[in-house]
Amino acid sequence: MDKKLVKVLDTTLRDGSQTASISFTLNDKIRIALYLDKIGIDFIEGGWPSSNPKDYEFFRKIKEYSLRSKVAAFGSTRRKDTKAEKDPTLNSILESDVDTAVIFGKSWILHVTDVLRVSKEDNLNLITESIEYLKQHGLYVIFDAEHFYQGFLDSADYAMQVIKAAEEAKADVIALADTNGGTTPDKIYDITSYVVKQTNVEIGLHMHNDIGCGVANTLMGVLAGARHVQGTINGIGERTGNADLIQIIPTLVLKFGFKVLKDINSLKELKPLSRLVYELSGVSPNPFQPYVGDNAFAHKAGVHADAVIKNHRAYEHVDPESVGNSRKILISEVAGSANLVNYLERLGINIDKKDPRLKSILQKIKDLENHGYSFDIAPASAALIALKDLGLYEKVFDVEYWKVINENGLALALxxxxxxxxxxxxxxxxxxxxxxxRKALQNIFPDISKIKLIDYRVVLPGEIKNTESVVRVTIEFTDGEKQWKTIGVSRSVIEASIEALVSGFDYYIQISKKLKPLVV
Known part of the structure; x- marks a missing residue:
């Protein structure tokens, strides 16, 4: 076996679907599975076919597609009072017509005696007979040793008896699970190292994130000799979630030199995959998520931006594009001239870093941020300030009057x-x-009809200078090709919204008339 090869099992469709407030439709599960297959995930755990009709139907439906990934069905060891050949859970795995099974069994005495309520010897028989039954039917079997690390710390002797029973039953992989997510990385490394040395079977890892160490524990387990990892996209899962494969995979490849997925180019699909799962989960993407978050390679402080522009390695641990992301130089009250010059260059405006007008633009930005604006989240509004100070702005429309009536369920605007x-x-x-x-502007600029609002947010940043409470509105626009964000600040949410709206339309017209297209 290639010692640098690490196989990945994705359990987004099973363990991830157990996340509070997340429910995937059958079509959602198919879409995620197809993307996982696209990037070369080794095993896709599709669900628990005996637990609900949707998972059962998934295994039937997924056969319509030619996947390179192995689709795995999940279940438990046989019931304590049922023979393996009569057990509905084991037989549902066979009926799902997969070639890979994942079954879990107890490895912590507490669960054996207090939860399952069988003897320690009977529990070993449950594990042995269940694995042997599936192997007799030609399946590749992954045994998840539930609560293994807790069990090992409680009774290392019995936990190892469980592992040995699974090994002797010819399990292909034995995954050590930190099911309650409370084990620390040092213990994960020591215990995993011990198990690897005591066995002749491929050892895997299944980590939860209850103390925030799901990713770290997985990495430590691999360094200790495990060569099979399990996790979910974006770390979704029970309680505080599972280990995040979006963080684990690139770290194994780019930091430790392991072979994961099809090839290194598959890493470029991580951000789109992450966004797909966020979208189907109904969860807003985490902008601070390592590798793929919108802010993962965003540089706000002037010192940072200046250094990164000169040499990307100064503040970036990997190339953003290697994981499907991109670099962002932000404009804000802590920005320097380098931030603004870089931003203007992306607009197609070349200006010397020593141009005195830059200082004036930055001062206006800082003054406005002191009154509630936040230009790092709405750079198009900062662009309008720069265009005006540089003499590149042409006023093409004027909102001379507006009035809004909102009463008795009726909203009218003039x-x-x-x-x-x-x-x-x-x-x-x-x-x-x-x-x-829009109606008014279309009389002058028909292309305004292309623009759509794709995000609208209201934030209450609190009192500014202890004299006034203001509302901050940000709006994101798209014309189908590029996106941009603008901001409005006022004591009135309507006035702040109008400012953001007008700035958004104005930015589009200015850019369309004078500059090359820009994605901000």
Whole structure:
């Protein structure tokens, strides 16, 4: 066996679906499985076919696709009062018509005697007979030793009896599970090393994240000799989640030199895969997630930005593109000239770092941030400030008047833009004013119809200078090719929304007229 090869089992569709408030549809599960197969995941744990109709149907449906990944069905060892050949869980695995089975069994005496309520010897028989039954039917069997690390710390002798029973029953992989997620990395390394030395079977790892060490524990287990890892995309799972494969996989490849997935180019699919699972989970992406988060390679402080522009390695541990991400140089109150110069260059504007106008632009940005603005999350608004100070801004429309009526469930807006008077009814006041402004602008710029609002957020940043409470509104736009964000700040949410809306439309027109397209 190649000692640098680490196989990956993804349990997003099984353990991940046990996350509180997350429920995948059958179509969701298929889409995720196809993407996992695309990047070369070795095993896709599709679900527990005996537990619910959706998982049972998944195994039938997935056969319509030609996957290179091995699809695995999950279940438990046989019931204590049922023979293996009569056990509904084991037989549901066979009926799912997969060639890989994952079954879990007890390895902690507490669970054997207090939860399962059988003798220690009977528990060993449950494990042995279940594995042997599946092996007799030609399946590749992965045995998950549930609560192994807790069991080992309680009784190393019995925990090892469980491992030996699974090995003698010819399990292909024995995965050591930190089921309650409470074991520390040092203990994971020591215990895993011991097990690897005492066995002649492939050892795997299944870590939970209850003390925030799911990823660290997995990595320590691999360094201790395990060559099979289990986890979920984005670390979703029971309680605080499972070990995050999005962090584990690139670390194994880029930091330790292990062979994982099809090849190193598969790492570029990690961000799109992460986003797909977030989307189908109904969970907002974590911008601070290592490797794939929007802020994973974002540089805000002037000193950092200046260094990264000169040499990316100064503050980046890997190339962002290697994991499907990209570098971001942010504009904010802590930004320096390097941030602004880099940003303007991406707009197609070349300016010397020593140009005195930069200082003026940065000062305006800092003054506005002191009054509640946040330009690192809405860089298009900062771009408008820069264009004005650099003499590149051309005022092409003027919102001369606006009024919003929102009462008795009716939202109406009236606007006058460049002498065009328009009214609209909307689903709420912000939608009404958006529609009215669009109507007016389309008289002058028909392309405005391409623009869609894809995100709208209201934040209450608190009192500014202890004199006024303000509302911060950010809006994200797209024209189908690029995206941009603008910001508005006011004591009134309607006024802040109008500022963000008008700035968003203005930015699009300015960029379309003068500059090359930009994704911000």
């Amino acid at each position: 606007v006058k833009v460049n002498s065009y008077l328009e009214a609209s009814e909307g689903v709420g006041p912000v939608n009404a004013i958006d529609l009215a402004i």
